[in-house]
Structures are given as C-alpha cells and as structure tokens.
Amino acid sequence: MDFKKYKTFQVVADTLNLTRAADQLGYTQPTITLQLQSLESELGVTLLGRSGKRTFLTPAGKLVKRYVDRTFALMEEMEAELRKLEHPHGLLTVAAPEFYCTQYLSLILHSYIAENPNVKLQLFSCDSNDAMKKVSSNEADLAIIAGPCELPQIETMPLGREDLVLVTTSELLEQHTLTELLGTYPFITYKSGSNIQRLVNECLSEYGIAPEKYIACVSDETIKRTVMYNTGIALLGAGLVEDELRKGTLAEIHRFPGKIETNMVMLKKRIAEQNIHSFAEIVKRIWKEWG
Template sequence: MDFKKYKTFQVVADTLNLTRAADQLGYTQPTITLQLQSLESEVGHTLFNRVGKKTFLTPAGKLVKQYMDRTFALLEEMEEELRKLENPHGLLTVAAPEFYCTHYLSLIIHSYISQNPQVKLQLFSCDSNDAMKKVAANEADLAIIAGPCNNPSMESLPLGKEDLVLVTTQELFDKNDIQTLMKKYPFITYKSGSNIQRLVNACLEEYHYSPGSYIECVTDETIKRTVLYHTGVALLGSALVEEELKRGILTEIVRFPAKIETSMVILKKRLDEKNIHSFAEIVRRIWAEM
C-alpha cells in the first residue's frame, strides 16, 4: 500500500479542491491528479466526480475516506506512543526504608517530577529486605537499601556510606554508668533477618556487648523513636541520629569503624528502561550533593 497516494486522496477528499490540496501537500496539481488516477486504478473504482467546477466524492470515495481517516488516526496514535518511548512516562514505583523516603527521596522526587511531568511516581516505605523483594517481583522498579545486595539478578549502585553509632538518650546516660546501662536496658534493633544484621552483630561482638534482652522493630525510624522514649540503647546509622546527637537528646556511646552502605538496586535486565535509567541518574547526582 502506497500511503503517500492515500494521504493525497485524504487531503483532496477533505478539501474537495485541488488548488488547496496542492498548497497543503506541496505538490503540483498535475502530480495530485496522477496520484489520484493511480489510486483509482488500484482500487478499481472512481473516487471523485466533477459537476461543473465542483468536486464530489463518489460512494466508493466516501467509503475509502472513512477507512483512510481511521487508518491515519491509528498511525498518528502509533507515532504519539512511539514518541513517548523517547521520554520517561507512565508509572515508576520506588521502594525504600522510611528514613530514606522522608529525608532523601522527598527532595529527589520533587526534582525528578519537575523534569519529567509525564511520570507518575509511587513510593513504598518498607525495610531493605522487603524493598529488594519488591524489585525482584517487579512490584517496584527500583529500591534504595541499607546494607548489601547479594541477588545476582540485581545491579547494586553505591550511593554512600555512614558510620554505625551505639546511642541512648542523654537522660538514661546521665542516670546510669555504662555497665549498668548495658545490662539494665534492652537493645533495640532490627527484626530478625534484617539486611544489616550481620554488620550489627559484628559491632556488638567488637564492643563485647551481649544484650540481655532485645526489642525488634521493623524500621530504623521505629528503632529511633523507641530509643527516644528512654527505652534502651540502639545501633543506628549516623545520618539517622545526627540531628538528635547535635541537640543533645541522644548521646553517643561508641562509634564503630564499620560502615553502612546505602545502595540503589535494580534488576539488571531493566537497567536501560527509560523511567528507571532517568530516575537512577538523578538519584545518584542529588545523593552525592546531599
């Protein structure tokens, strides 16, 4: 099918005037006439009749025009959808622990959406393990996690590192010597199977601290809030407690050389998807600046 001839037919059928059709198409009138004659020969029907100086569509011409209008509308729709593939659009789902959501991603999302208004962002707040599971199950397009990612199907892009700090409230610290504090009050930590549990255990062993009792929490924000209620001691990333340490609400018992690594994880087979790639780029740039 020669779409050029059909397009010429459509314009002539819309205008019913060869002069105006020639102006729109940029062809000479003889060229248009030759294309229409060729098309009529191809379809086996006369498509136009002339009465005096007026041009009319024949019944066959009306039928062909109906189909051509639908065909070219579909082609325009296809071209529009193909143009969308050149720019981020549609839904992008990000999973991350609560602290990253509130302190980092809120700023990143604002910058990303201002640059990519056709993208609808969905944010899941969950622990790092669940965030990785969502990515693996394609329930999230990417995740920000604390700790390692050992899934071979995922690409782990490092964002930064932070110290691990054993903390309690200034009030508990003032009322108890260290030995009493460590024995009397529970250790508030992540739930069993946490992504950074091995790192936490290594720090406790280094400090020769074997808690008598534990309180397990799902998120690091919950751990911090529990500590702030004078409940016990906790081992947390320095970024999470930096403000409370400066204000003297929390106090640092010991800071460990071990670091929590923050990473962005993406399924390797999806790295080149437009939405994911564009969001990953802005995350890495803004995270480095913060």
C-alpha cells in the same frame, strides 16, 4: 503500499477540491490526478466522481476514506508514543525506608519533577527488605536501601557509606554502666531477617557485647523513637541520630566507622528505561553533592 497516494487521497477527500488539495500538499494538480488514478487502478475501484463542477466520493471512496483516516490516526498515535520514549513520562514508583523518604528523597523528588514534569511519582515508605521485594516484583521501579542486596536479578548502585553508632539516651548512660544497661534494658533492633541485621550482629560481636533482651522493630525510625523513651540501646546509622547526638538527647556509646552502605537498586533488565535511568542519574548527582 504507497502512503503518499493514500495521503493525497485523504486530503482530496477532505477538501473535495483539487486546487485546495494541491495547495495543502505542495503538488501540482496533474500530479494529484496521476496519484489518484494510480490508487484507483491499484484498488480496482473508482474513488471520486464529478457532477458538473462538484467533486464527490463514491461509495467505495467513502469506505476507503474511513480506513485511510483510521490508518493515519494510528500512525500519528504511534509517532507520538515514539516521541515519548525520548523523554521520561508516565508513572515512576520509588520505595525506601522512612528515614530516606523524609531526609533525602523529598529534595530528590523535587529536583526530578522540575526536570521531568511529565512523570508522575509515587513513593512507598517501607523497610529495606520490603523495598527490595517491591523492586523484584515490579511494584516499585527502583529503591533506596540501607545495607547490601544480593539478589541476582537486581543491579546495585552504591551511593555512600556511613557510620553505625551504638546509642542510648543521655539519661540512661549517666545512670548506668554499659554492662548494667545490657543486663537491665533490651537491645532495640531490626526485625529478624532484615538485610541490615547481619551487619548489626557483626558489630555487636566486634565490640564484644551479647544483649540478652531484644525488641524487634520494622523501621530504623521506630527504633530511634523507642530508644528515646528510655527503653534501651540500639545500633543506628549516624545520619539518623546526628541531630539527637548534637542536642544531647541521645548519647554515643561506640561508633563503627563506615559500616553501613546506602544503595540504589533496580532490576537489571530495566536499567535502560528512561524513567528509571533519568531518576538514577539525579539520585547519583545529588547524593554526590551531599558527599
């Protein structure tokens, strides 16, 4: 199929004037005539007729014109969609625990949109386990999580490590020994099955404590707020409690250096997608700047 001949016919059919069609196409009139004759011979129909000085479309010409217009419109649409693949566009969904959403992702999202204005961002605030599930089910394109991810279909990109800190309120620590705290107040921790709970248990075992009472929470932010109401003790990431430790609202009982990893996760089969790749690059760049 010679698209040049069909394009020539489309322009002639739009203008119904060979001189104007020649100007638009950059051809000579004899060239246009030869192309039209070749197309008519190929299709076995007459496309154009003349009445005096007037050029008109035959019934076959009108029919071919409708299909030619639709064909070239589809080709233009295809080319536009292909151009979009060169630049991020459409919807990008990110999942992360509340702490990452408020402390880190607000800046990252601002930087990403500034560089990729054609992307619409959607942010899910959920715990790390749910964030991984959303990535696995394609409900989220990628996620920032605390702790490891061992799902075989997911690619894990380490972003950094931070200390885990055993904390309670300064008020409770002044009034009780650690033994008294553990015997009287509950240990406030993540819900059973959390990907970070195993790490918490390892740290408690390493420090030689075995709490008798527990309160399970769905997020680290909830754990912190529960501790701050003089409810008990908890093991949390240093980044989450650094302001409270500095102000003296919370007190540090023990610190486990570099125990908790922050990871970015996505499906392995989707790593090369423009939206995901471009967002991941900005996350890695900004996280490295934070050091």
